[in-house]
Amino acid sequence: MSELNLVLPIAVPIIAGILVLPFRAARGTVHAIITFAVAAFTLALSLALFGSEAALSVPWAPFGLDFSLRLYSFSAFILVAAAGFGTLISLYAAAFMRGKEKQNQFYGYFLLTMGLVNGAVLSDNLLLMLFFWEGLLVPLYGMIAIGSEKSYRTATKALIIVGASDLCMMLGIAMVYSITGTLTISKVSVATGSALGSAAFILMAIGAFSKAGSIPFHSWIPDAARAAALPFMAILPASLEKLLGIYFLSRICLDLFALTPDSWLSVLLMALGCVTIIIAVLMALIQKEYKRLLSYHAISQVGYMVLGIGTAVPIGIMGGIFHMINHAIYKSCLFLTGGAVEHRAGTTQLEKLGGLRAAMPVTCICFLVAAASISGVPPFNGFFSKEMVYAGALERGPVFYIFAVIGSFFTAASFLKLGHAVYFDRKGDGMERVREASPAMLIPMVALALLCVVFGVWNAWPLDTLIAPSIAASGVTPGETHGGASVFLVVMTCVALGGAILNHLSGYHITRRGFTAVDHIHETPGLSWAYERAENRYNDIYDLGKRALVFCARLLMKVDRAVDWVFERLAVAAAYATTARLRALQTGNYSLYIVLCLAGAAAVVAYLVQ
Amino acid sequence: MPTLLIILPLALLLILNLPLLRAARRVSFWLCAVLALAQVVATATHMGGLIPDLGAAFDPYIVLQLRMTGLSEVVLLAIGIVVLASLFTARAMIADHDERFKFGNLVILAMMGLNGTALLADLISLYVFIEITAVSSFILIAFDRDSDGLEGSFKYIILSAVATAALLASIALFMMVSPDTSFAAVRAALAVSQHSFYVNLAAGLLLCGLFVKGGLVPFHWWLPDAYSSAPAPASVLLAGIITKVSGIYALIVVSTSILTVGGAAGEVIMVLGIVSAIAGALLALGQRDMKRMLAYSSVSQVGYIMLGLGSGTALGVAGAVFHFFNHAIFKSLLFVNAAAVEGSLGTRDMDRMGGIASKMPVTGVTSIIGFFSAAGIPPLAGFWSKVMIIIALWQAGHQTASVVAVLVGVLTLAYFLSMQRRVFFGRLREGLGEIREARMSILVPAVSLALITVAAGLFFKPVFSKIIMPVGEMLVK
Incomplete structure (x- = not known):
């Protein structure tokens, strides 16, 4: 296989995106077909490339700036995953975006995003990666800004937060260059002992956190959930950005810096992970809007990944990366169900929704599967990756574990509330004529829900073929991990889930409405004060x-x-x-x-x- | 050849006044202009090495001790340029032929005095030629025979009398130790009797006499009145060259050829330079009369020249000489502009002007060039000379003076900006709708002087290495 094939997953979507961008379309069918075709082609190409190793290096500019790409187990895995999500979501978007305005821009940015993500994943040169990485800001801004009249405010917010953290990363890259004298990722190896090394690590990690949407770089995501079109949420914050951010965080921790468990940076990462889990899930709990609730979970779940990778022990790292791919699957599935509901019911306010299970049975089932996954219900995929993260966290210290389990409790509680309010409760006004979503929207949902099941029940398969080789390339040898959650962990998880159910039932008993089932937590003295501050954005970094x-x-x-x-x-x-x-x-x-x-x-x- | 610079003006003066040639008076202006132009061309080409020095052939027949140095050439060039500018301004400002003829006579007389001052190497002759120039300028100030002019002239005469007394007394005292009054003899005599009370007294009186002539604070009292009450073309001549040559050039020559700069004399010069630079700039800030502001600006700029001279290094003296030349050019330019404004508006009160750059674009633009050069904005010539002086001061260990020089630059910018804003910038003041650009014979010198300022700044490198720096090195041996 020629090395030049490595350029194709980058060049084809970017060129297609640039070609699509200038042509306006009323219905957008052609745009949608082109996008789907390119995404499917990329997926096919990635699958063909999967399993092989290749490197391409063309001298380009001075100061070690080569155009060098490297395909190996980890990047091939991300490449396949990104292309898979791209394909499914482009299919979904074809139905969702039909007849909407500015489709040319949406599909153009969509394709650009795919190409740039592939570029960032494949780059073996830090500056080249930075080029693709920062390039993602353009479609990010564009996709949010085309949402509605006032979306440009949110778009600007996202641009500034992500752009500022990208600048941190640029600084970190400069430090790495000054320490090691090379920009080739596969050759860089920095000790974190020195002050400069630690600073470089933190600065580069900030870039990764921001891309993944971890606290405190998250605050644009819930705003974007309101402002932007739904497929955007499914493709960027829910899947591709998580993949890219966590991929790069793993690369930093495993390859560039070789993070060790005794390093204070590891504790820092774990602490940040726990804070992200708790704060974001608490915020998610009180949301009264479908997409906004999901977007807070998209932040909260990053905490598990950061926690897992931050443990710097093999099982934790594997769990973190496994959670990354699982999260991308169930979170994009959840967003897609949200989009289907929005498309058919015309609203995503929980207060107005209700009783949709009869009208939208497939959507409802997909939602249930994905919600069970994210809550960590066995035997779905989220359960296994969370258990691995728990195991890693417990190995490093019970505090981190306790936080993670508390996060799990609230996650389950908030999804009980969401599912109850949307699909079960009594029918909301005007919900009588709601129909099931179109096949183009159902296929991606169903596919993703199936993946949740597959990755859960047969978890050894993705762990052995995708995750283990990825980190093996970095010299981390996984131990006995497959579903090997200890009895203690499983029991604790079941206690947390049971607690969530009891909590939900008691809350429901008071108010008799699904969407208010957790209001007693919202109104807890102390917490309600914190909530008020958070809702009024006193803590928003922006x-x-x-x-x-x-x-x-x-x-x-x-x-x-x-x-x-x-x-x-x-x-x-x-x-x-x-x-x-x-x-x-x-x-x-x-x-x-x-x-x-x-x-x-x-x-x-x-x-x-x- | 140098002798011609004295003989030709004298001859022209005599010929023009022969009773038989009354008809020639109509062309007298052009004859004067041709003479001044010839001086400019001859000095410029001589400085460029185009014509050989013919001085030796004539000198034996003259009793006077002449010497032609690089410094003289620079000064002679400046004299020629400013005299030309003054003559052109006179052509525009003085309508009557007879009056213009008289003015031409006085200018030629002054030119002869100035040329003599620039060429002589003998104290008593220096004094004589300074006085010739002074007599001419007394009359020039009072040329219009109005009360202001007479008052200004009278003040000049009174304070010049103090200077004359000081100069003559000092020459007499020098004669006590020296066989004659040539610079070389006096210098040799001083080297022998260095610490004598009379010698120091003589040196002090000599300096003070020249301080009065040059208008340094606190000897400047005559200067603002004289400059502002003189008719416009006379102001150009007076501010541009007369006080500079008879005061400042003489100070440069005396302090380098007779005294040794860097000693006590150097300190006195430095202190007076600082005082003049600051006080002149502050006084300029508070003026409403355009020419009076320019007069105080002269005091301040002369302070700079003194600072460069007082530093005692080759670079500093070279900077002083260059600033001398630059000042002659840009100050004449600004006075020519003042003449143009006064001619068009009939007033010198800046509070009654405003926005006239729209009506007098050439005057406005050349005025900006002049004040940029004065304020030391690169790349104009004034910037380079000030930088030379400031660097020289710093290198010579006079850091305070160097900082003062920089700060006074800010003040200079302040008062010139205030002048520009009040006179040229902004919206045209009501009632000034009818004014027109000045006549061609005022614009020609204004544009030429502006071009010289720009060119001397742009071609600073050859000017510096070929002309200015050798002069500085020659003077500070």
């Missing part, structure tokens, strides 16, 4: 940044005024006062002039003579 910026600007303005005052008022007043004094001497009195002249002369002569 708004904090904006406020800090405004504060700095005001402060600098004050300083500026003060300096201006010194120059414009004080200095001028002093100058004119002196001028007035000097002018007062110029009286026109001849004798005074002569006296002053002679006095000056006397002073000069006296100085010279003495």
